[in-house]
Amino acid sequence: MGLRERKKMQTRRTIRGAALDLAIELGLENLTVEAIADAANISPRTFFNYFAHKEDALVTDAAAAAVALRPHIVARPPHESPLHAVRAVITEYDPFSLVNADRKRALARQKLVQENPRLLARQLGAYAILEAEFAQAVAERLDVDPEADLRPALVASVAAAAMRVAVTRWTADDSVQLTELLVACFDELEGGLLVAGTDTG
Amino acid sequence: MGLRERKKMQTRRTIRGAALDLAIELGLENLTVEAIADAANISPRTFFNYFAHKEDALVTDAAAAAVALRPHIVARPPHESPLHAVRAVITEYDPFSLVNADRKRALARQKLVQENPRLLARQLGAYAILEAEFAQAVAERLDVDPEADLRPALVASVAAAAMRVAVTRWTADDSVQLTELLVACFDELEGGLLVAGTDTG
DNA sequence: TGCATAATTGCACAGCCTGCAAAATATCCT
DNA sequence: AGGATATTTTGCAGGCTGTGCAATTATGCA
Numbered sequence: 001m002g003l004r005e006r007k008k009m010q011t012r013r014t015i016r017g018a019a020l021d022l023a024i025e026l027g028l029e030n031l032t033v034e035a036i037a038d039a040a041n042i043s044p045r046t047f048f049n050y051f052a053h054k055e056d057a058l059v060t061d062a063a064a065a066a067v068a069l070r071p072h073i074v075a076r077p078p079h080e081s082p083l084h085a086v087r088a089v090i091t092e093y094d095p096f097s098l099v100n101a102d103r104k105r106a107l108a109r110q111k112l113v114q115e116n117p118r119l120l121a122r123q124l125g126a127y128a129i130l131e132a133e134f135a136q137a138v139a140e141r142l143d144v145d146p147e148a149d150l151r152p153a154l155v156a157s158v159a160a161a162a163m164r165v166a167v168t169r170w171t172a173d174d175s176v177q178l179t180e181l182l183v184a185c186f187d188e189l190e191g192g193l194l195v196a197g198t199d200t201g
Numbered sequence: 202m203g204l205r206e207r208k209k210m211q212t213r214r215t216i217r218g219a220a221l222d223l224a225i226e227l228g229l230e231n232l233t234v235e236a237i238a239d240a241a242n243i244s245p246r247t248f249f250n251y252f253a254h255k256e257d258a259l260v261t262d263a264a265a266a267a268v269a270l271r272p273h274i275v276a277r278p279p280h281e282s283p284l285h286a287v288r289a290v291i292t293e294y295d296p297f298s299l300v301n302a303d304r305k306r307a308l309a310r311q312k313l314v315q316e317n318p319r320l321l322a323r324q325l326g327a328y329a330i331l332e333a334e335f336a337q338a339v340a341e342r343l344d345v346d347p348e349a350d351l352r353p354a355l356v357a358s359v360a361a362a363a364m365r366v367a368v369t370r371w372t373a374d375d376s377v378q379l380t381e382l383l384v385a386c387f388d389e390l391e392g393g394l395l396v397a398g399t400d401t402g
Numbered sequence: 403t404g405c406a407t408a409a410t411t412g413c414a415c416a417g418c419c420t421g422c423a424a425a426a427t428a429t430c431c432t
Numbered sequence: 433a434g435g436a437t438a439t440t441t442t443g444c445a446g447g448c449t450g451t452g453c454a455a456t457t458a459t460g461c462a
Contacts, residue, residue: 004408004459032448043411048450053319083395118254121326125318128325147373150385151394153366158395161358165351172348184351190397193352194284194359194390205428205439233417244442249419 012050015040019057024108028058028116055122059113060106062126065095066133073137082138082151086159087186091179110171127164131156162186213251216241220258225309229259229317256323260314261307263327266296267334274338283339283352287360288387292380311372328365332357363387 018039023031033054037044051057069089076085096106113119134156139146146152166181219240224232234255238245252258270290277286297307314320335357340347347353367382 002460007459008409033450034448044449045412045451046410049409049411052450054449081395081397084397117326120329121322124325124329125322128321150366150370150382151389153370154363154386154389154394157362157366158359158390161362162355165354165358169351169354181351185355188352188355189359189395192393192396193355194282195393195396196282196285196391203429208428209440234419235417246420246443247441250441253419255418 015050016057020109023058023112055119058119059123059126060096062130066130069095070133070137074140082141082155086134091182107174110167114171127160131160216251217258221310224259224313256320259320260324260327261297263331267331270294270296271334271338275341283342283356287335292383308375311368315372328361332361
């Protein structure tokens with residue numbers, strides 16, 4: 001990778017950092033692109049070279065995570081069920097630094113997102129890209145056509161739903177570890193919560 | 202209900218109708234609030250009395266559907282599993298006129314939504330409200346606290362995911378009945394697609 | 403050093419969305 | 433019916449987002 005690309009990635013990170021800081025400090029309603037650009041030492045116009053919408057600088061970068069995770073899903077031991085493979089990768093690679101490094105920051109971001117319908121919508125849009133990528137990976141695992149077979153998309157969307165539920169719960173009450181919430185969610189699903197003929201699971 | 206409220210609902214429908222027509226005709230990028238207001242015989246300013254964002258006039262009104270469906274979920278026979286109860290209500294009440302009356306129109310709307318990240322994001326945001334409502338209903342069925350127990354939210358989000366997968370597939374290829382896609386999705390889930398120790402389901 | 407490529411910036415501008423106050427309209431009560 | 437009251441619609445002013453375009457600046461490489 002050339003210096004150019006590295007610098008762009010650095011700028012991108014700087015913008016995201018500044019945006020989150022200011023959003024926490026000022027609240028989303030008082031946050032302007034001008035202020036973000038200022039804090040990141042770029043012109044307002046340049047902000048839009050990096051992000052198509054103001055919100056995109058604030059929500060988790062699911063698209064990047066998806067691309068990074070996809071090969072790992074494919075590479076999981078073949079005897080694992082599709083959901084379990086996705087689960088394993090999510091819990092192992094901590095896609096959004098939700099658990100490790102930036103735990104506090106990630107929590108602040110999620111709280112911000114949950115409180116703002118506009119941000120939430122944008123974040124869910126980003127998750128849709130994640131789902132599509134997961135679906136591709138699952139299709140590869142099952143060796144089926146993801147356009148023809150419903151199962152890859154289904155497994156991918158359910159996995160993403162489990163993630164969302166865990167993160168949402170964690171956002172509302174971070175006294176419990178996110179990891180444990182993730183485990184609980186996936187355990188329920190793999191344990192037959194949805195299976196017919198059960199009245200509670 | 203007084204004349205006033207009925208008239209507001211009528212206006213709301215008129216705006217939504219005009220918005221969809223124009224979006225199909227012009228494409229989203231050339232659609233302005235001014236044009237919608239014009240077609241609906243209201244002032245541009247009044248448009249924003251009905252919808253906070255331009256996009257909200259175009260996506261499916263999931264919040265309304267959620268409120269309408271919730272009691273029906275609670276009222277399903279108690280021996281049914283939570284997912285099955287939700288499934289039954291979705292397929293029985295056809296929340297978004299996806300199957301019956303406005304099938305053609307609903308399909309056009311969904312295609313529009315799938316093609317536009319901005320619209321899709323907004324639609325997913327609306328689905329989040331639907332999920333929350335479903336979760337409440339499921340919690341009531343299970344007689345648990347939806348803040349404490351993960352299962353209601355999990356079942357609700359998974360059901361919504363199944364709906365989304367079915368609708369998305371239908372949008373890409375409407376030669377198959379949406380009803381059949383819904384059945385297929387829920388059958389997979391209830392049939393143990395996600396259960397541990399299965400390599401394909 | 404100098405050339406080619408790519409990123410940054412300024413400028414102009416259309417369109418979204420909001421607050422506010424005035425005008426129009428509906429509802430209610432006598 | 434008629435007038436007081438509440439609600440809705442509308443116009444206006446204005447800030448902010450987001451985009452196209454062209455000029456400028458920075459980078460990578462021979």
